[in-house]
Amino acid sequence: MQQESATTMAAAEAGEFNWQAHSVLIVDDEEGMRNFLERTLKRRCGMVEAAADIVQAEALMARLHFDLLILDIALPGKSGIQWLHELREHGFAGDVILITAFADMDTAIGALRGGASDFILKPFRVDQILNSIKRCFERAGLARENFVLRRELAERSSDLLGLIGHSPAIQQLRGLIRRVGQMPSTVLLLGESGSGKEVVARALHQMSPRAQRPFVPLNCAAIASELIESELFGHVKGAFTGASETRNGLFYYAHGGTLFLDEISELPLAMQTRLLRVLEERKLRPVGSEREVPVDVRIIAASNRDLAAEVAAGRFRQDLYFRLAVVELRIPALRERVEDIPDLVQHFMTLLSAQLGVAPLALSHELVTRLAAYAWPGNVRELRNLVERSLILGGFPTAMLAAAQREPVAPAELDLTLEEVEKRHILRVVEACGGNKAEAARRLGVSRKTLDRKFAEWGERQPGDEPVRGVTPA
Structure with missing residues (x-):
């Protein structure tokens, strides 16, 4: 086995790759090989364990998580390829690098078909095994990133x-x-x-x-x-x-x-x-x-x-x-920063018009003034929904503008708490939607679950309240 050079170590550790974030299990009945790999990888990886046979390896895997297995094919009792098939059948999704001193093409093909990530013949160079390990870790990282990107797109x-x-x-x-x-x-x-x-x-x-x-x-x-x-x-x-x-x-x-x-x-x-x-x-x-x-x-x-x-x-x-x-x-909340409404409307108008493939709408001073006077219980999400609906409809509907015009506040309403004002507004929107809570939640920019929870909380605190006229459990 060749000595590991400083140049090899530096090359393997160059770049932004984070070895410390990964764990490795080495399974080899040859003590010299096992000790060499353990010594080499412990300087890099976050966790490295070693086993002389499959029984020891299974005991370690029962209590610890490993991102990668380095597995010898010729093991006492059961071959590495046979154990690899069993691991895949039981759902192990980590990478597996198979190593062996005796192999032919059929063995290599069988190993890769069985789910091995790589197949390396002994004796091998240090940079050879390190590059193989790094490729496995990078593939796992890409799989994670692809999963995250799919969630973000959804x-x-x-x-x-x-x-x-x-x-x-x-x-x-x-x-x-x-x-x-x-x-x-x-x-x-x-x-x-x-x-x-x-x-x-x-x-x-x-x-x-x-x-x-x-x-x-x-x-x-x-x-x-x-x-x-x-x-x-x-x-x-x-x-x-x-x-x-x-x-x-x-x-x-x-x-x-x-x-x-x-x-x-x-x-x-x-x-x-x-x-x-x-x-x-x-x-x-x-x-x-x-x-x-x-x-x-x-x-x-x-x-x-x-x-x-x-x-x-x-x-x-x-x-x-x-x-x-x-x-x-x-x-x-948006009502606490109404001076941001013109910037937000312009931002959503530019962004959504491009996504929808329609021309942006003109923004008048009167419209912006009315939007700034609205309470926005659904906050920025409600404002975005309003802009999107307006782009789809080709203009800000009259009813929408009326809703955005704050009604004169009666002296008695000045004593209402913010929670009571919110409740009154939500009930008005639900009634305007004919009791359809799903539609009301969409207009308010909140989830149906949030709306149901609001009604449940009001029921607990004010059991004597009369039902809202026209409300149905839509």
Whole structure:
């Protein structure tokens, strides 16, 4: 075996590739080869373990996660190729490099057909095995990035909510993002639905040292409670009914980057406990698995509810709240930065007209004044929806302009709380939609689930309220 030169080491470690983010299991009954590979890789990779046979290897894999196996073909009891077939049948998705001193073309073809990532003959050079390992790690990284890109394309709507504007509130928020983004700390974003929490989370990610790694968003309110653990942590084949194959969770795809947990107040209490454990130990256990997987992920969480009040009500764990709220940022509602409305309308008009293939609409001073006078309970998302509908219809409809004109405030209404004003507006929109809550939610720029929760909360606090005229459970 050749000695490893300083030049080889420098070449293998050049560039932006992060060896420390990966784990390797070496399986070889030849002690010299096993020790050589272990010594070589421990200087680079985050975790390296070695086994002399498949029994030892299976014991290690039962409790630890490995991104890559370096597997000798000629092993006592069972060949490496036979074990490779078994691993693939049981859902192991990691890379496998097969090594052997005795092989012919048929063996090589059988190895690659069995799911091997590479096939190397002994004796090999140091740079030969290092380049093969690096290619495996880079392929795994590309698979993660492709998964993230597919999710981003499927959730493009949030990309349109840019941090547009020049108001003092937005300028102050930008300053905080520049400062907080560079820190590794967990961040909690608080703000109303549609105010742009995901945009702020993306900006924090772009300002961080993790900017070149994945940003993975998840709306906790959009996933059924019985599926959220599998969505985050992944599962092994056969873990539950319908788990026909092993599946990685979002923590896996966010490895080295940022995981954004929106509407985190919607997490069930049991899941809050599991998430807290992952944040504290930096390890997770896929559903149905006995092994722990190390994770390197920055968490940014967001909620449109007052999490301190949720803790007091027993709906959110206090220890998780403190763990998430290392840094707490509040996102201003659109009504708190009305001077940004002209910039936002122009931004959405330019962006959406190009996407829809229609000409932009003219913006009059009267229109902008009326839009600035509206309360915008759906915030920036509602404004974007209004611009998109107007482009599709070829103009801002009269009814829409009327809705954007603030009605004179009666003296008695000056004593109303913001919550009461919100309730009155939502009820008016629902009634205007003939009781169709799905349509009302769309017009308000919120989810149907959010609207249902509002009605449930009002029912709990004001059981004597009369039903809204014409409201049906659409």
